[in-house]
Amino acid sequence: MKFQQTILLLITIFSTAFSQDKNVGINFFHGTFKEALDQAKSQDKLLFMDAYTTWCGPCKRMSAMTFPDPTVGEYYNTNFINIKVDMEKEEGPQLAQKYSVGSYPTLLYIDGDGKVVYRTAGMRGPEDFIELGKEVMKKIDKSAGFEKMYNEGKKDGETVLAYIKSLNASGKPSLKIANDYLSTQKDLSTPVNLEIIFESTREADSKVFDYMIQYKNEFAKKKNPTMIDAKIYQACMKTFQKSLEYRNEELLKTAQQKMTHHSSKTLEFTLNTDLEYYARTNDAAKYTKAFKKYTSKLAKKDPSKLTQSAQMSVDYFRTNPSIIKLAEKSASSAVSIEGTPNQYLLYATILKLNGKYKKALEIANKGLRIAREKMQPTHNFEQLIQELQ
Numbered sequence: 373m374k375f376q377q378t379i380l381l382l383i384t385i386f387s388t389a390f391s392q393d394k395n396v397g398i399n400f401f402h403g404t405f406k407e408a409l410d411q412a413k414s415q416d417k418l419l420f421m422d423a424y425t426t427w428c429g430p431c432k433r434m435s436a437m438t439f440p441d442p443t444v445g446e447y448y449n450t451n452f453i454n455i456k457v458d459m460e461k462e463e464g465p466q467l468a469q470k471y472s473v474g475s476y477p478t479l480l481y482i483d484g485d486g487k488v489v490y491r492t493a494g495m496r497g498p499e500d501f502i503e504l505g506k507e508v509m510k511k512i513d514k515s516a517g518f519e520k521m522y523n524e525g526k527k528d529g530e531t532v533l534a535y536i537k538s539l540n541a542s543g544k545p546s547l548k549i550a551n552d553y554l555s556t557q558k559d560l561s562t563p564v565n566l567e568i569i570f571e572s573t574r575e576a577d578s579k580v581f582d583y584m585i586q587y588k589n590e591f592a593k594k595k596n597p598t599m600i601d602a603k604i605y606q607a608c609m610k611t612f613q614k615s616l617e618y619r620n621e622e623l624l625k626t627a628q629q630k631m632t633h634h635s636s637k638t639l640e641f642t643l644n645t646d647l648e649y650y651a652r653t654n655d656a657a658k659y660t661k662a663f664k665k666y667t668s669k670l671a672k673k674d675p676s677k678l679t680q681s682a683q684m685s686v687d688y689f690r691t692n693p694s695i696i697k698l699a700e701k702s703a704s705s706a707v708s709i710e711g712t713p714n715q716y717l718l719y720a721t722i723l724k725l726n727g728k729y730k731k732a733l734e735i736a737n738k739g740l741r742i743a744r745e746k747m748q749p750t751h752n753f754e755q756l757i758q759e760l761q
Contacts, residue, residue: 397440398448401455405463412453413484418508420452423459423468423478430495431477441498442602443609447505449599450571451541452481481508506543513542527553529564536571546572550580566590573603576611576630577623585633597635604634605641612645616652624649643670647681651688656695659688663698671702675710678702682718686725696725707735713743717752724760733760 401408405421412419422439424431438444448454459468459476467473471480471488481490490508518535532553539546550572557565560583569583570591584591584603591600608631615623624645631641643666650659663681671677685699703719716739723732740753 397442397445398454399445400439401453403455405455405457405467408453408455409482409484409486412482415453416484418452418489418512419480419482419484420448420454420505421467421480421482422454422456423464423471423473423476423480424456425458425460425476428476434477434495434501438496438498438501442598443606444498444501446599446602446606447502450537451505451509479504483512506541509541510543514538515542515544522549529553529562529568533564533568533571536568540571540574547574547578547580554580554583561587561590566594570595570603573607574610575614576604576607577614577626578607581607581630585630588633601635601637604631605637608634608641612649615649619653621649621653640670647684651684654688656689656692660695660698663695667698667702673705673709675706675712675715678706678709679715679718682706682722686718686722690725693726696722700726711742713739713746713748713753715739716742717756720753720756724756729760733757736760 400422401411408421409419422431422434424435457467458464459473471478471491473480475493477495478491478493479496480488483489489511492504496504515535515538518531518538521531522535532549536546536549539549550568553568554560554565559565560569566587569580569587572580573584575581588600608627611623611627611630615621615627628638628642628645632638634641643662646662647659647666650662663685666681667678671681679702682699682703685695685702689695700719700722703715703722706715707719716735720732720736720739723729723735736753736757740750740757743750743753
């Protein structure tokens with residue numbers, strides 16, 4: 373459970389950073405619903421429709437946090453035709469009636485004939501949204517048919533590509549199929565072979581990833597640069613997750629080295645992953661070094677990043693005085709720059725850990741007042757104040 377929470381925290385950090393880039397994330401279809409449906413049918417894909425309204429808070433959060441995520445974009449752009457429809461404008465009311473949309477956001481997955489394959493409602497974060505897409509794709513899993521063809525000896529490039537796509541779409545491993553096929557090819561630069569390489573690139577610590585980089589110039593002629601960056605990021609992130617799971621520093625360094633092929637986020641990825649890895653492995657010395665680099669080169673005057681680094685320090689090193697002192701400085705800066713109730717609560721908690729009870733009480737009381745003004749929960753403040761009095 374702690375591992376999953378850690379991954380979610382890191383994804384939040386990365387998603388916030390990467391979503392600042394334009395054209396990263398889901399490419400939404402610009403046109404009518406019928407045009408989008410026709411395109412989905414012609415490409416043998418499902419249509420994903422975000423049924424939203426302009427006043428819906430969760431809709432706005434998904435648009436700001438989830439849809440721009442590069443990993444979300446890579447998965448949804450590959451497997452779906454995507455469209456956003458305001459349920460209160462133009463063709464929205466008619467579609468809302470047709471598909472019985474009464475809450476927002478409603479997330480609809482529709483086949484080429486206009487029939488709903490799956491529907492759900494409510495805001496989803498990046499990881500949950502990808503998992504939702506995978507669950508939907510399992511409902512139309514075509515990999516069994518391609519597996520039968522493959523095992524019967526039909527191993528031409530087009531069939532292998534379709535097989536790999538079906539495996540990826542349903543969340544099944546495809547790397548072995550790709551490696552077995554590519555090992556028989558004398559020319560990897562043919563159009564179908566390049567597509568197999570691109571579709572199969574899922575981890576940075578793989579030969580297929582190296583092939584993708586080898587032919588990066590060829591991909592650049594046919595694919596949007598942001599798609600290539602998203603693929604690199606996703607693969608490096610997957611290898612980094614493996615480094616956490618197996619406590620393997622070599623995998624960490626591999627992910628960071630392979631991320632140098634990204635157009636702009638190499639340093640940010642390295643600083644984030646160093647901080648996370650050494651926190652997870654409880655390496656206080658290397659974490660301290662990573663924390664100082666992170667706060668000086670990346671967080672600087674960013675209250676969100678300052679808060680995240682301080683929180684990570686508390687989560688993993690609350691009994692380490694030197695690290696908690698560093699966390700105090702970051703938390704203090706976040707409060708000075710932005711001053712949200714959560715930042716005040718974290719700052720007061722760190723002051724308490726550092727034995728500065730009077731200052732902690734002062735900060736906790738100030739945070740309590742702000743929380744009440746903003747009509748946010750106050751229980752944690754009240755509990756902390758009681759402990760400090």
